[in-house]
Amino acid sequence: MGRSPSIVPHVAADQDVYLVLEDFGGRLGRAWCETAEEDTSRATLMRHMIDGLYEHPTRIVAFNTAEGWSRDVTADVADELRRRVVEFDEVTPSLLNFLDRAMRH
Template structure:
């Protein structure tokens, strides 16, 4: 029996991918933010969070299909953003709210 080809993009298969669950509130609820393949890396995610590209980030998940794992990295990313805030002292209001929510969990 022939195996089906993988649907995982080859460029994504060799590194960790980060996606953001956003809380749009009310009737809209939560949804995973659409992310271009080349923007799924950690450094781009951090930059987008700092700049306020997300409305209300609720959770961040990382996965690596080659290694076969996925995990909630919300607290890890929040800790890294807190360290960067000490250096930058300028961060989007949505990210500051995210840091406050992450500290409570």
Template sequence: MPRSPSIVPQQADHDTYLVLNDFGRLGRAWCETDEEGTDRKTLIRRLLDDQYSHPVRIVAFNTAEGWSRDVTKDIADELRRRMVEYDEVPRSVQEFVEGTVRH
């Protein structure tokens, strides 16, 4: 039986961030991303560039350190602080930030 490729990042000694996106009638799915796009800085930039239609949860993990956790509120807090720097913030980000306040 052929082996599936490992989902563990090649350079496993860094934090990896993944986004769960709500696609409406199609359901929710973890968004596919290239390995270089899984760091926190790139995640924040992609959120602010409106690359996710409806992010609902963000998880981070580090296989070298052996941990994983839900960082949804942490990312929403960072986005909330950074929103003042932008003239326009994508609706998806506004809804994400507002949604985390309610939960």
């Protein structure tokens, strides 16, 4: 019997990986967004959130397989985005909704 391919990303062994749970609504429900391997860093996540790449992000998790940890970082990301949002002239409605939802939880 052959080995199954690993689902662990082939990023640098010590890199934290960030994934977004998106609410697609209705019958589609929630799903983890497909993300290119090189787009799983915190910096890229923040840029994508600010740019409005995610329409209804509901949860963000981070993990590092080399260090053996994973955690929900939704509140941490929302706090950082709240501090940074003052730097921008315009903020996408999806980001404002995410910040509002994250503050209520």
